[in-house]
Amino acid sequence: MCPGLRQALFKDNRPGYVDLAVDKSAIKTTIYGHPEFTAFINGMNGLFAKWRKKAAATLKALKAGCHPKQVIVELSEDLLAHYTGKLLIDKYDVYQHLMDYWAETMQDDLYLIAADGWRAETVMGKDKKGKDKGWACDLVPKPLIVARYFAAEQELISNLESDLASVTVRVAEMEEEHGGEEGAFSELDKVSKVTVTARLKEIKGDSAMSEEADVLNAWLKLSNEEADLKRTLRDAESDLDGKAYAKYPPLSDAEVQALVVDDKWLAALGAAIHGEMDRISQGLTQRVKELGERYEIALPQLASKVADLEQDREPPSRANGILLELTPGYKQTELGVIPDDWEVKQIGQFDPYITSGSRGWAAFYSEHGALFIRITNLSRRSIYLDSQIFVS
Numbered sequence: 001m002c003p004g005l006r007q008a009l010f011k012d013n014r015p016g017y018v019d020l021a022v023d024k025s026a027i028k029t030t031i032y033g034h035p036e037f038t039a040f041i042n043g044m045n046g047l048f049a050k051w052r053k054k055a056a057a058t059l060k061a062l063k064a065g066c067h068p069k070q071v072i073v074e075l076s077e078d079l080l081a082h083y084t085g086k087l088l089i090d091k092y093d094v095y096q097h098l099m100d101y102w103a104e105t106m107q108d109d110l111y112l113i114a115a116d117g118w119r120a121e122t123v124m125g126k127d128k129k130g131k132d133k134g135w136a137c138d139l140v141p142k143p144l145i146v147a148r149y150f151a152a153e154q155e156l157i158s159n160l161e162s163d164l165a166s167v168t169v170r171v172a173e174m175e176e177e178h179g180g181e182e183g184a185f186s187e188l189d190k191v192s193k194v195t196v197t198a199r200l201k202e203i204k205g206d207s208a209m210s211e212e213a214d215v216l217n218a219w220l221k222l223s224n225e226e227a228d229l230k231r232t233l234r235d236a237e238s239d240l241d242g243k244a245y246a247k248y249p250p251l252s253d254a255e256v257q258a259l260v261v262d263d264k265w266l267a268a269l270g271a272a273i274h275g276e277m278d279r280i281s282q283g284l285t286q287r288v289k290e291l292g293e294r295y296e297i298a299l300p301q302l303a304s305k306v307a308d309l310e311q312d313r314e315p316p317s318r319a320n321g322i323l324l325e326l327t328p329g330y331k332q333t334e335l336g337v338i339p340d341d342w343e344v345k346q347i348g349q350f351d352p353y354i355t356s357g358s359r360g361w362a363a364f365y366s367e368h369g370a371l372f373i374r375i376t377n378l379s380r381r382s383i384y385l386d387s388q389i390f391v392s
Contacts, residue, residue, distance in 0.1 A: 002036040009288060020292040027292070028285045037281075044089065044277050051082045052266050059265065060257040064117035068110035072102050088280050097272040106265055112139050118256040122248050135245060140259050145244045148263060153240045160236060164229040171222050174215070184215035196220050364391040 008030055010018040022030050031037055055075060062071065076098055083091035120140040125133045136142070146154050175191055178184040188195045196216050203209035251259075297305075330337050333344050365372070369392030373383070 002034070002040065005031065005034045005036045008034055020288075020296075024289055024292050027288050031285055031288070032281065040088070041277060041281070044086075045274070047082070047086065048270060048273050051079060052270065054078075056261050056266060059261045062110075062113055064114060066110070066114050068107060068114055071110060072099075072107070076102075088284075089276065093276055094273055097276065098269060101265075101268055101272065105268070109139055109260065109265070113260075118253040118260070120248050120251055120256050120259070122245065134241075137248065140248070140251075140256060140264075142241075142244050144259050144263050145247050146240065148259060149247055150240055150243055153236070153243065157233065157236050157240060160229060160233040164226065164233060167222060167226045167229060171219065171226060174219050174222065178215050178219075184212045184219075191219070193220065193223055196223070366390050366392040368392060 007021075009021055009027070011021040013019045020027075055078070058075070059071075076095055079098055080091050080095050083089060083094050120137055122135045122137045124135050175185060179191075180186065185191050187199060196219060200213060200216050200220070203213055326332060326337065329340055331340050335344055338344070367390060369390040371385075372389045372391045374389065
């Protein structure tokens with residue numbers, strides 16, 4: 001498969017061996033831009049489009065009283081058969097996408113159709129306190145109605161949302177820029193339309209406060225623009241909500257079928273299966289990159305590099321017959337591994353004074369003098385000096 005792509009990615013080294021013909025950073029663009037791979041992706045898209053057309057006709061022919069379990073069995077078996085024998089893509093991965101969507105959404109929709117046919121009924125929702133929280137339609141959600149019939153209105157709302165977000169950012173930036181101790185907002189307990197307006201009245205006519213007044217007026221202008229955009233956006237959303245709600249009652253069976261089968265079910269499956277193709281494409285790219293990195297350096301070069309490192313390495317030590325690899329900065333002694341700047345000495349070399357029992361030493365404790373080692377500083381294997389006492 002894709003012999004031309006193979007030639008574009010690899011070049012002959014010696015019999016049975018190849019090298020990358022492109023830089024590792026160019027692997028993805030080489031694969032995605034090659035005509036053979038493009039043809040493969042287009043073929044896979046065409047394969048799904050063919051099944052989609054057949055499945056759409058089958059699903060739109062369903063009527064009240066249909067059996068959802070039988071529908072999904074026939075639909076899934078047909079999908080498996082359709083993708084059997086196709087290169088690179090696993091038919092069971094495609095099948096799993098269908099079954100996941102069936103469990104998530106499609107099953108409930110089909111039981112609604114089996115009970116009531118192609119009826120898109122809206123219901124009013126209420127929260128726990130009985131307050132109205134808007135309307136909804138399970139079979140044909142509002143976004144499907146909006147996308148098919150009110151795209152212009154939705155585009156207007158999207159533009160208003162973008163404009164509002166931009167103004168809100170500018171307001172926040174201005175407040176941050178002039179919010180320091182000497183900033184234009186320093187005299188305000190809280191930056192709001194009321195406090196800014198009051199401050200402008202307070203400094204009106206004072207030429208020494210002209211810069212502060214300019215900032216406050218600029219903020220007030222942006223704040224008013226933000227409020228106007230919020231109001232306009234709220235009105236546009238309310239208008240669209242009313243139009244969408246009014247669209248449901250006159251919907252014909254054919255229109256509901258198009259919304260549910262084409263715009264909802266098969267659109268979701270199409271996105272999932274196209275995502276599967278993206279995963280395959282990325283996996284292929286990653287695999288070629290891994291091979292390139294794994295065999296970038298020939299074995300003789302690796303062996304030579306290891307030998308050089310072995311020569312530079314400190315000789316290993318042994319403890320209890322076990323070969324130890326010493327960390328740089330440490331050395332092996334008869335007491336074990338210790339830091340390089342430590343020495344091994346016997347206690348007698350320090351000319352210590354050793355005593356036992358209670359001798360009233362607490363009366364001689366001081367901040368300086370001879371180090372006083374207590375039993376609390378000792379264990380069977382170590383001396384702990386994190387808690388030191390001196391005597392003098």
